[in-house]
Amino acid sequence: MIRTARTPAAVAAYLVLVSTAALGAVLLDNGPRASAAGHDAADPDRIPAAAPAAPATAPAPPAPAPPKKTYPNNLQGWVSEARDTLKANGDRVPSAEAVTTRALTESSGNPHAENHWDGNQGLYGGTYGLLQTIKPTFDRWCLPGHEDILSPVDSIIAGVRYANDRYGSFEHVAYSKQGY
Numbered sequence: 726m727i728r729t730a731r732t733p734a735a736v737a738a739y740l741v742l743v744s745t746a747a748l749g750a751v752l753l754d755n756g757p758r759a760s761a762a763g764h765d766a767a768d769p770d771r772i773p774a775a776a777p778a779a780p781a782t783a784p785a786p787p788a789p790a791p792p793k794k795t796y797p798n799n800l801q802g803w804v805s806e807a808r809d810t811l812k813a814n815g816d817r818v819p820s821a822e823a824v825t826t827r828a829l830t831e832s833s834g835n836p837h838a839e840n841h842w843d844g845n846q847g848l849y850g851g852t853y854g855l856l857q858t859i860k861p862t863f864d865r866w867c868l869p870g871h872e873d874i875l876s877p878v879d880s881i882i883a884g885v886r887y888a889n890d891r892y893g894s895f896e897h898v899a900y901s902k903q904g905y
Contacts, residue, residue, distance in 0.1 A: 800825060800834045800877075803855070807881035814868055817889050823899035824881055830902060831857040836877035856884030857904065866890070 794809070796802035804824045811818045832838035832855050841851040849859035855877045858866075863874045866886040871879040888895040888905055898905040 800828060803836070803877035803881060804828070807878045807885070810868065810871065810878065810882055811885060816886055817894065819885060819895040819899060823896050824885065827884070827895075827899045827905075828855045828877075828881070831855065831904070836880065837875055852904075854880035856880045858884055858887065862887055 796806040801821075804821050807824065808818050808821060828834055834855070836855045838855070838857065839851055839853050840846070840857060843852075845852050845859050849861060852859055853863070853874045858874065858880065860874060863880070863883045864872075866883040867874075867879055868882055868886075871882050873879045874883075884905075885895045888898050892898050892905070
């Protein structure tokens with residue numbers, strides 16, 4: 726194994742090489758004829774390129790979603806939730822009074838009401854829910870995610886959509902005493 730002596734001259738030569746390489750890297754970054762001040766010797770009016778911008782700060786986290794609206798578990802709450810859902814779906818929305826009146830007429834406000842004593846029993850298995858719809862009508866007019874005929878909100882949604890289509894407006898049948 727051959728050892729090379731590290732003479733002061735060898736160390737000095739090494740330092741010159743390393744310094745030259747570092748200076749070359751600086752010169753390459755500022756252009757081939759850049760002076761120590763960063764100006765081009767051939768064009769003294771040339772403004773050196775700006776230093777890279779500092780990294781941007783991390784974006785702020787997104788704002789939390791507003792809390793989901795809650796409704797009381799009673800006739801007033803069911804009517805409010807159904808009206809909000811109808812509005813969000815682009816349907817015509819009857820007054821809360823009209824929906825409440827019809828629910829009291831159809832089921833006395835009982836969302837689990839079932840009627841198995843009239844002609845709808847033999848034809849459709851009865852009428853169900855807060856607004857007393859038959860299953861085929863409910864299935865046709867319910868909204869996705871609102872497909873439980875005994876859910877008071879779902880019953881209102883399907884009943885309102887049906888009456889809006891069939892009678893031009895839920896309000897036209899809301900105050901009548903007969904079924905719709």
